[in-house]
Amino acid sequence: MSPSTDSEEDSKSSPPPSRPAVIPVASHDQTMKLPTRWSHEYRHPSLSISENGRELSFQGAGCNGDRDAAAARSVQSIPPACGVYYYEVEIHSKGQKAHIGVGFAGHKIQLSRLPGWEPMSWGYHGDDGCSFAAERNGTPYGPTFGLGDVIGCGIDFSTNRAFFTKNGTSLGSVFENVGNGVDIYPAVGLQHLGESVKVNFGHEHFRFDIDYYVQQQRQRTWTTLMSRPLDPSLFCASGASDKTRLEVPEEQSKQTMDKLVLSYLAHHGYEKTARAFQKQSRNVVEHNHFSPLVDDDIEMDDVPGPSTSSLSTSILEDIESRTRILNSVLSGDIDSALTETEEYYPGALEAEEGLMFVKLRCRKFVELVLESAELEKQMKAVFIKDEVSAPEMDGFEEVGMGMDVDDDMFSGSPAINRSNGTVGAGPEIPSRPPSPRALSKGQYEAALNSALAYGQTLDKDFKTTRNSEIKHIFTRTFAILAVSDPLSAGGAIAEVAGHDARIQLASELNQAILRSEGRPAYPSLEMMYRQTAVCLLQLGFARVGAAAFANMQKEFLDA
Structure with a gap:
């Protein structure tokens, strides 16, 4: 699932994960060969x-x-x-x-x-x-x-x-x-x-517009699905009597769906949208009012606090802290993300043998390497500029140009104060500022040394681990040292260094935080979406032909 952000001005929403394939890879006996x-x-x-x-x-x-x-x-x-x-x-x-x-x-x-x-x-x-x-x-x-x-x-x-x-x-x-x-x-x-x-067999363009025909069939199938009235009894508890099922009003089911949406917004940190949705749905009742009518399997425990139908102060504080942490990851400020996660959600860093702690530290190493690579490019650009342009006047020469200067300013002896005849230190000689070339080279060397030192610390801290997943993470992370520009390398290295890797890490950190708080790693609405997509896939393989036209991603996400 990859929802859009609230708006360009709203930076307080947590980053949703990059969209995975919601339909799993078919098994060998279900492969769709044509x-x-x-x-x-x-x-x-x-x-x-x-x-x-x-x-x-x-x-x-x-x-x-x-x-x-x-x-x-x-x-x-x-x-x-x-x-x-x-x-x-x-x-x-x-x-x-x-x-x-x-x-x-x-x-x-x-x-x-x-x-x-x-x-x-x-x-x-x-x-x-x-x-x-x-x-x-x-x-x-x-x-x-x-x-x-x-x-x-x-x-x-x-x-x-x-x-x-x-x-x-x-x-x-x-x-x-x-x-x-x-x-x-x-x-x-x-x-x-x-x-x-x-x-x-599809090797060339068809004479007949088969795409239009398929679109018509898809629209016809989807219209049939959307016109089918919702059965409110589906939202009853599994043990409810037939009479209770018949008495569930349609408004009750709408309230349940509103809860699904609100919990999804809170899960991903869409505070502004959640507030607007809550304001529009004032008739949503408290969880305890209708909890007997909601099956335990679909109770919305995505959001902390006694009420899942409104945004309490604790929920807003949780959203704010989580999104601040995740946005730090997105901006490459891993130190801030580590510090705040340790302060507010220490369990997220300790779970699974500290796996998330390792991932964050490896990402910091990546950020340091990227910084040194960027400085190296800047340094080379300065060198190229020096070669193609006229020699520039250094800072010292620029100070002296066009000025009436005393000879004493450049003498090696102390200056004499002509007003009282005393010997003094003389006027201060302007210091010569470093050239852009020297600055670039110094910054690059400092950044590179910092990255290498941090990498050595990582290797020392975790080289004895027996965790195969952590070993794999290290192997992929340190591979970026093999190229001078990881972002343009492509392949697995670009996957580790690119911004998409930040998004993925932020999504995994969000899930780790939620799990550490005893909440689902995925919101209930997303789980329902995924389950429906898988059911449609299986119906298609079970020769229910209309299932092929109920495209969840096309209807709900791409639109």
Whole structure:
């Protein structure tokens, strides 16, 4: 989750973490692989496949009647979790009417039959324009097609219906229960010598605007979801009676949702937004008023204090101290972050064998190295400037220019006071200020020595640790010494040195602080969001096609 800040002027909000993938990586048996080529194994011997696996040509003797054909299917099946699948076939035929069938087929098909002639196969045929679904006599569907035509074939898993296009124009939906409960593959069939097809599995731009079609389906699915009335009984305790569930008013559920939002704002430190939200929701009641109606699993314990429906003084103080600490991390002031964390939340630094303490100290080392790298660049810039410009007058020469100066000022003997004849120390000779080159070099050397000394201290303090995670952190941190400019190095070094690493560290520190206070590391609203996203993913893999169109990140975050 990566919410925006309250405003450009509000610097008191804690940094949310950089947005992670809310949908986990699918397991090996759930990987969403798409068809990319025709199968050598599942093809008729009369069909030859091009080297790239995308072209099929009929090379054998011609087939006669509706019992003879040469068919092939793709290597990979179509994953229902994709929501809508679409591919296109360009027809190469001697005649205007091609004896070619385009469509889908199950895992095992008869390779001597066109798609649609056999069970578990569906096809659209070019010679008569009919659609076939496991039948000998087809149903009139669209125009005939042949040489030069591009036939598109798609399936919408939200309805389990197929659709075809011709030269970029939709011909409408057809068939019922296509691929319902079975794996299906793109499939084509040819009958005569000289016929060939070239498939586009998404390698090139489609003739048909499939993106617009998918957007329509997504909007239709989302509209259906949003129009579904909320069931207030869902916010009841699991042990509540049926009567209690029926009596829960809709306003009660709204108050629960308001609590979810308020706890999220408090969790991430959005004080101004939280105050505005609280003012707008004056009708939110105290936690104790409706706690019997709220399931323990969704109670909002994200915020300290007796009330989770309003911002108490303790909550505001907690937000202020946490955000001040985290903003110190964001600005690179690690010393301040360490000092204040030790003062207000010492448990956060002690947990997990002091892991957060180690991370903060390693970040301080990174900041010191970055400072020395920046000074080195400035020093080199001064050197370059000295080489390309005229020699500059040093500070001493500038003082003397255009001045009427006594000779005594530059003599090596004490000066005589002409008013009384006494010997004095003489006028003070202006000190010669250091040149910009000397200043830059001195500052760089001091910063570099400071970084190296701190690194040696780190190594001394933690080199005997047996904690594998701490060892890994050290390895990644000290790798920045291998390059002169860590920020431009790229790769793993840039990940350690860049500003995104500060954001990530601030997020982890925020979670460590909350855990040390006995509060969840993530707000309840965020956990509900993540759980819903995972459920949608699993529904997609479970062949609930509409789940692919309920895109949590697109609807709630990207917008």
